[in-house]
Amino acid sequence: MPEWSKTDEATAVALNIYGVTFEDKSVSTVNDQTITCAMTGLSLTATVEWKNPDGSTITSGSDDYTITDEAASGGAQNSILTIGTSRLSALSTTSTFTCVVTSGEYTDSDASTNTMTLTK
Numbered sequence: 289m290p291e292w293s294k295t296d297e298a299t300a301v302a303l304n305i306y307g308v309t310f311e312d313k314s315v316s317t318v319n320d321q322t323i324t325c326a327m328t329g330l331s332l333t334a335t336v337e338w339k340n341p342d343g344s345t346i347t348s349g350s351d352d353y354t355i356t357d358e359a360a361s362g363g364a365q366n367s368i369l370t371i372g373t374s375r376l377s378a379l380s381t382t383s384t385f386t387c388v389v390t391s392g393e394y395t396d397s398d399a400s401t402n403t404m405t406l407t408k
Contacts (some may be wrong), residue, residue, distance in 0.1 A: 293330070294379040307390055310402040317376040317408055325367045325387035325402065332392035335368035339386035341379070351375055369377050371406075 307328040315321040327334055338346040338355060347353035352372030358365055367387060371379075382405055389400045 296299070302335070308400050308402050308406045310387055312405045312407070314407045315376065317373055320360060320370055320372050321376060321383060321406075322368050322370050323406065325369075325389065327360075327365045327367075327389060328363060330360040330363050330365055330392070334365055334392050335390040336365070337388040337390075338369050339388065341383040342383065343386075379408065383396060 308325075309326040309328075313321075313323055315365060325336055325338075327336075336355075338353075340346055346353050346355065346369065352375035354372075356368040356369040356370070358367070369385065369387075384403050384405050386401060386403045389402065391397050
């Protein structure tokens with residue numbers, strides 16, 4: 289007699305998939321610059337955390353940063369980081385920013401960590 293047996297039971301599996309687009313960008317330091325963490329495939333608004341090149345969390349309204357989070361609409365959502373000219377001037381020539389996205393629907397899922405390089 290076999291130690292295992294096969295059953296014909298179906299198992300439903302939630303894939304918990306959404307897409308994030310976060311692209312490298314070359315900028316000047318003359319004007320404020322924006323970088324966008326664009327999400328698709330959402331049914332609920334996701335939570336976005338922005339990280340500095342040193343890995344610390346960015347807070348809107350401090351260090352010449354402004355964060356604008358849009359609510360999910362039609363399955364899409366944007367989080368926009370505006371970097372002021374004084375902060376841009378203080379950054380090194382190449383700086384890596386990170387947006388960490390946590391699903392609003394699948395709260396037990398791991399966050400999606402996405403990096404981009406800003407070159408001035």
